[in-house]
Amino acid sequence: MKKLLIVTxxxxxxxxxxxxxxLKFVKYLPEFGWxxxxxxxxxxxxxxxxxxxxxxxxxxxxxxxxxxxxPYKLYRKLxxxxxxxxxxxxxxxxxxxxxxxxxxxxxxxxxxFFIPDARIGWYPHxxxxxxxxxERERIDAIYSSSPPYTAAVIARKxxxxxxxxxxxxxxxxxxxxxxxxxxxxxxxxxxxxxxxxVFEDASIVEAAWKGILxxxxxxxxxxxxxxxxxxxxxxxxxxxxxxxxxRNQRFTVTxxxxxxxxxxxxxxxxxxxELVSEGKVDTRMVYxxxxxxxxxxxxxxxxxxxxxxxxxxxxxxxxGESVKELLRADALLLIVDEAAGSEEIVPGKVFEYIGAxxxxxxxxxxxxxxxxxxxxxxxxxxxxQDIPAIKAAFIECYQxxxxxxxNFQQDREAVKRYDRREITRQLATLLDTLSPLS
Numbered sequence: 300m301k302k303l304l305i306v307t308x309x310x311x312x313x314x315x316x317x318x319x320x321x322l323k324f325v326k327y328l329p330e331f332g333w334x335x336x337x338x339x340x341x342x343x344x345x346x347x348x349x350x351x352x353x354x355x356x357x358x359x360x361x362x363x364x365x366x367x368x369x370p371y372k373l374y375r376k377l378x379x380x381x382x383x384x385x386x387x388x389x390x391x392x393x394x395x396x397x398x399x400x401x402x403x404x405x406x407x408x409x410x411x412f413f414i415p416d417a418r419i420g421w422y423p424h425x426x427x428x429x430x431x432x433x434e435r436e437r438i439d440a441i442y443s444s445s446p447p448y449t450a451a452v453i454a455r456k457x458x459x460x461x462x463x464x465x466x467x468x469x470x471x472x473x474x475x476x477x478x479x480x481x482x483x484x485x486x487x488x489x490x491x492x493x494x495x496x497v498f499e500d501a502s503i504v505e506a507a508w509k510g511i512l513x514x515x516x517x518x519x520x521x522x523x524x525x526x527x528x529x530x531x532x533x534x535x536x537x538x539x540x541x542x543x544x545x546r547n548q549r550f551t552v553t554x555x556x557x558x559x560x561x562x563x564x565x566x567x568x569x570x571x572x573e574l575v576s577e578g579k580v581d582t583r584m585v586y587x588x589x590x591x592x593x594x595x596x597x598x599x600x601x602x603x604x605x606x607x608x609x610x611x612x613x614x615x616x617x618x619g620e621s622v623k624e625l626l627r628a629d630a631l632l633l634i635v636d637e638a639a640g641s642e643e644i645v646p647g648k649v650f651e652y653i654g655a656x657x658x659x660x661x662x663x664x665x666x667x668x669x670x671x672x673x674x675x676x677x678x679x680x681x682x683x684q685d686i687p688a689i690k691a692a693f694i695e696c697y698q699x700x701x702x703x704x705x706n707f708q709q710d711r712e713a714v715k716r717y718d719r720r721e722i723t724r725q726l727a728t729l730l731d732t733l734s735p736l737s
Contacts, residue, residue, distance in 0.1 A: 300329065300332055300333065300334045301332060301333050301334070301439040301440070301730070301734055302333070302334045302335075302336055302436050302437060302438050302439050302440075303328060303333045303334070303335055303336065303438070303439065303440050303441070303442055303730060304336050304338060304429065304432060304433060304436070304438045304440070304441045304442070304457075304463075305321060305324070305325065305335055305336065305337045305338065305441075305442045305443075305444065306338050306425065306429065306441065306442070306443040306444070306450045306453050306454045306457075307321045307337065307338070307339055307443070307444040307450060308339065308340055308343070308418055308421065308444075308447050308449070308450055309321065309345070309444070310322070310337060310339040310340075310356075310362075311349065311350075311352035311353045311355065311356055312345070312348050312349060312350045312352060312353055313343065313345040313347070313348065313349070313352075314345065314347035314348055314349030314352065314615060314617070314618065315345075315346060315347045315349075315557075316556070316646065316647040316648055317444070317446070317470060317647075318349070318352060318618075319532075319535075319618070319647060319651075320444065320468075320470060320507065320532060320647060321337075321444050322352065322355060322356070323533070323535055323719035323722075323723065324442075324723050324726060325337060325356070325357060325360050326355075326357050326535075326719075326723075327719060327720045327723035327724075328723055328726070328727060329357075329359055330720070330723075330724075331723065331724050331727030331728075332727060332731070333440075333727050333730060334359065334361070335357075335359075335360050335361070336360075336361045336362075336363070336432060336436050336438065337360060337361065337362045337363065338363050338365070338425060338428060338429055338432060339362065339363070339364055339365075340364060340365060340366075340367045340421055341364035341365065341366065341367075342366075342367075343367055343369060344369040344371045346592070347592060347615050349615075349617050349618055350617075351617040351618065351619055352617070352618060361436070363428055363432055365421070365424040365425055365427075365428045366424045367418065367420055367421040367424060367425075368420025368421075369417075369418075369420060370413065370417050370420065371417065406480070409480055410480040410481065410482045410483065410486055411482070411483070411486050412486075414482075414486055414489050414490050414493070415447070415448035415449060415451075415452060415473070415490050415493050415494070416446065416447045416448050416449055416479075417447075418447035418449040418450075419449050419452075421449055421453070422449055422452060422453055422456075425453045426453055426456050426457065429453065429454075429456075429457045430457065430460065430461075433457060433461050433463060438461075438463055439463070439464075439730075439734040440463060440464045440465070440466065440730050440733055440734045441454050441457060441458055441463050441464070441465040441466070442454075442465070442466045442468055442726075442730075443465070443466075443467050443468060444468045444470070445467070445468065445469050445470065445471075445473070446469075446470065446471055446473075446478075448473055448493070448494070448497075451467050451469075451497045451501075452493055452497065454467065455467075455496060455497050455500050455501070458500060458501075458502075459500065464502040464733035464734055465500075465501050465502050465503075466501065466502060466503045466504075466505050466726075466729060466730065466733070467497055467498075467501035467503070467504050467505065468505045468506075468507075468530075469504070469505070469506050469507065469511050470507045470511075470532075470647065471507075471511065472510070472511050472514040472515075472640075473490075473494045473497075473514075474487070474490050474491050474494050474518075475514075476514075477560075477561065477636055477638040477639075491518075494518070495518075495519065498515055498518075498519055498522060499519075499522070501526070502526065502733050503526050503527075503528055503729055503733065504526060504527050504528070505528045505529075505530050505726070505729070506527070506528070506529055506530070507530065507531060507532050507645070507647065508529070508531065508532075508643065508644065508645035508667060509529050509643065509645075509667065510640060510642075510643020510644060510645070510667065511643075512527045512529060513643060514640070514643075515527060528729060530722055530725055530726055530729075531645070531650070531717060531722065532645070532646075532647035532649075532650045532717070532722075533650050533717040533718055533719045533721070533722045534650045534651050534653060534654030534717060534718070534719060535654075535718070535719040535720075536654065536718060538618075538619070538622050538651075538654070539622060539626065539654060539655065540619075540622075540623065540626070542623065542626050542627070546703075547586070547627070547629055547700075549583070549584050549585055549586040549609075550584055550585050550586065550629050550630075550696070550697050550700040550701070551586045551588060551627065551628045551629045551630075552585075552586070552587050552588070552628065552629065552630045552631070552632050552660070552693075552696075553588045553590065553624055553625060553627075553628035553630075553631055553632065554587075554588070554589045554590065554591070554631070554632040554633075554634070555590045555591055555616075555621050555624060555625065555648065555651075556590075556591045556646075556648050557591050557592045557593065558589070558591065558592075558593045558594065558597040558634065559593065559594035559596070559597060560594065560596075560636075561636045561637040561638050562634055562635070562636040562637070563596070563597050563600060563634070564589070564597065564600060564601070564632075564634060565600055566662065566683055566684060566685075566686060566689060567632065567634065567660075567662060567689060568600060568601075568604045568606065569686055570686050570689035570690045570693060571585070571587070571606050571609075571693060572604065572605050572606055573686065573690060574690055574693065574694060574697075575605070575606055576605075579694060580693075580694070580697060582606055582608060582609045584697075584701070585606070585609045585697070586609060586611070587606070587609050587610045587611070587632075588610075588611050588613065588624065588628070589601060589610065589611070589612050589613065590613040590614075590615075590616055590621060590624055591613075591614075591615055591616075592614070592615050593612070598612065622651065622655070625651065625652065625655035625657060626655055626657070628655075628657055629657070629658075629696065629700050630657060630658045630659070630660055630678075630696040630700075631652045631655065631657050631658070631659045631660070631678075632659075632660050632662075633646075633648070633649055633652060633659055633660065633661040633662065633663065633668070634662045634663075634683070635661070635662060635663040635664070635668060635683070637683050637684075641663070641664055641666075642663075642664040642665060642666025642667065643666060643667055644663075644667065644668070645667045645668060645671065649661070649668065649671065650717050652677070653671075653675055653677045653709070653714055653717065654714070654717075656709060657707075658677070658678045658679070658696055658699075658707045659672065659677050659678030659679070660678060660679050660681070660689070660692045660693060660696065661678060661679065661680045661681070662681055662682070662683045662689065663680055663681075663682070663683070664682055664683070665680075665682070668680060674710070674713050675709055675710050675713045675714050675717075676708065676709050676710045676713070677709055677714075678692075678707075679691075679692035679695070679696075680692075
């Protein structure tokens with residue numbers, strides 16, 4: 300069996316959506332002739348921790364963990380944040396929110412010195428360990444998972460030193476994306492130089508949504524497009540337990556994930572508030588459940604809403620419990636960031652929603668999400684600022700619940716295309732082209 304070195308920062312006990320893509324690759328790759336060897340971090344300052352995921356690391360996987368210098372303890376001290384404060388959901392505030400002097404200074408440090416990102420302190424440890432692993436394990440190919448983009452820079456170094464073929468995987472675009480720093484001239488030039496080097500040197504560049512590939516070709520029109528490949532995110536049917544169906548007493552809409560900055564529930568809350576004030580929705584029959592990690596601005600929105608009595612805020616849950624919450628809901632809320640290019644964004648969470656077989660109310664522009672909803676017949680799409688459209692989607696789901704209408708029927712054949720096992724098979728096929736059997 301051939302061996303694949305997977306360079307990834309996000310791996311159990313890390314939680315969050317970035318973990319699932321790699322974890323499922325690790326789970327299913329042996330079925331297609333590849334043994335996964337994981338190079339990851341130890342004692343990392345993960346945005347979210349999920350100790351339950353450690354049990355999901357397959358016994359067949361070989362896992363190496365190395366040291367990393369994490370700067371976020373210093374960041375919290377500089378900004379006066381608690382020691383356990385989640386940094387990521389506070390790093391992308393609303394555009395009209397003013398930062399403190401300490402926050403502005405910390406952001407300047409981040410923009411200037413942490414290139415390509417704050418995980419660059421992993422680079423020397425990972426490169427040293429990677430060299431030894433490639434020789435010891437007789438690695439046939441390398442796969443890197445980004446963000447953080449440091450993982451791609453590490454893999455590039457190993458690829459150049461060893462000539463082992465390399466697939467650079469991306470779950471988000473690199474420079475210029477809504478979650479990446481707005482750097483000043485010199486750091487920006489360095490970051491773009493690293494980005495270009497990765498795209499040029501990688502044997503294959505693999506992206507979780509097509510907009511990432513469009514971003515690459517926009518930056519590098521002359522890149523060899525034959526090495527740009529789209530492998531969508533997906534869901535693992537084995538993650539969904541069989542729960543005894545119990546009808547909820549109230550119409551339950553569930554959101555799971557993170558909310559911050561331009562990804563917020565402001566317009567959704569306004570739509571529900573208007574429906575209540577118009578007498579079309581009874582708050583005693585509605586339950587809005589927000590599960591995950593939320594920036595302070597979002598928490599304030601939820602706590603000050605006129606329908607706050609119908610809202611429950613739940614902190615981050617282990618992945619298995621989060622999936623159960625999806626299955627207990629009557630509808631699922633998806634919110635896509637309000638930003639340039641958001642019509643291309645397809646968050647990994649939407650596939651978990653699709654796998655739960657519950658109607659989705661997606662606040663997203665016309666684009667990739669809308670196409671996916673139509674393809675799989677998984678729910679409703681309303682532009683984030685279109686209050687009437689959001690109200691129409693909500694009221695239809697609400698009335699279906701009240702009158703027990705069974706109007707939701709997914710296209711199960713279309714849904715099957717997004718099974719994690721199938722996506723892993725496609726990755727293995729790519730790897731086989733780079734490292735054929737001798």
